[in-house]
Amino acid sequence: MQLKSIKKSCAINFIGALSLVTLSCVAQANEPVDWSGQYAGVALGVVAGKVNPTVEATDGNYFNTNNLSDLKSTFSQDFSDNDVSATFIYGYQWQQENWVYGLETNLFVSNFSSKKGENAHVYENTPTISYGYSERVENKFGISVKPKVGYAFDNMLINFSVGPILSKFKYTFNFNDSNSTTDVSSEYSDSKWALGVTTGLDFNYKLENDYVLYASYMYTYYPDVVDGKSGLNASNFTWTDEFKHDASFSSHTVSVGLVKYF
Template identity: 30%
Template sequence: MTDHFKRAVRGAAIFVSLATAVPAFADETTQNWQGFYGGIALGGAYSAASPDTEALTSSYFDAEDKNQLAPVLHETIEGFDVTGSALFGYDYQDQNVIYGIEGDLTFMPFSETESHGPETFTSNATVNFTSQTTVETDVTFSIRPKIGYAMDDWQVYVSAGPSISRFKTTHKYNDTSKAQNHVFTDTRTAFGVSSSVGAGYRIGNGWSLRGDYVLTYFPQIVNGDANAETSGVIDPNADFSYDSDFLSHNVRFALIKRF
């Protein structure tokens, strides 16, 4: 999870460095980009949850079971989705340099499942297990301060800021011993960070076209533990520990109106 977060932060830092490295010379013919604006965007996103779920060494799972279950529980849950966004913000222009802030409400119907099994435990050839994990999310809201550079009818910019979303994680585990129809469900409001880089072109009468790339990262979308022995619980200690992050890459095209 920390590697994903570090890459997201490094990417945002690189984008900001590139923007501030552009020579800030004045261009008298630069168009006025200042003011409030709103728009809609359509895009496509590749997103992935990376579970760090663990089977714990307990009275139910031994160390050999834990090692066998680890790659199953750590399988990446990924998918591609069509996205729609409502955008609103304000830009302030100082000669060619633009400073602003943007709100971004993005709809992304992510609902993906990874299933495994039935597989036989190496520690007990008489017991088979299956595992299925589903991650769901619909809406993400972000607020990103931004900095840009205007060149006549063109504007390029970078931005970074906090994000919030709601995630539902469901894990189903069954084996032919005692853990029959075990279901763990966690619904959580998660906080993350997003960064973007984009370019816009004015087409007249306050309208502009824009394309951008948005990277969004949530370091923790689930956190909990559960006991696998659903058929007559014997040991109150947890048999599973749940954790996961979530990373989304969204490429969009937008129609913007300035007021």
């Protein structure tokens, strides 16, 4: 009986010691590496942008009043496109146990250009006349400053960020109808700096020598990328009708890259 008790006591002590060793190993494996300090890098990706325009004609002395709603619904249809992008990254982080806080600046560069239009759209209430039009929005670069908060485990770090973003947009609009007696047209072009908001989620995997594999998803929204008016042009005629131009822009960007901590 005493031998069994000794064996049982030894088994319990062995299981306890094994458990402590296992927990110690798990704790050591889950202990995050140091993510504090400065870092910089570059990432390449794909941006999917969407334009949500609101373009309407005023009730002047050229357009048939009954056609105004048709013009607005035609011009105000959403349009989108995709393009490649590059992101230049610089930031600073500080760490408290597994929690990581930071501030990051991103410079975005792309060749985004999205266009829609028609060559011969018949007026709803004036079927003898048709019009052509085109709208284009371009976005080449932008810069953001984002506070970040993340959680680190092992040599991995997941960050969430949100902050303002400033980008340069170019908007172009062209209109022309088939009324040969007046040759009515309208052109409008504008370049504008627009302020928006960006939010993102990024995944970081630290390699040797403080290099980090970086992957991110980013959503941006700009409530006002164009705000202007354009009139009608025609030889020997003075038309009082105008087009009012307004548009918002949103995008989704997925990118991967390499970051260096120093």
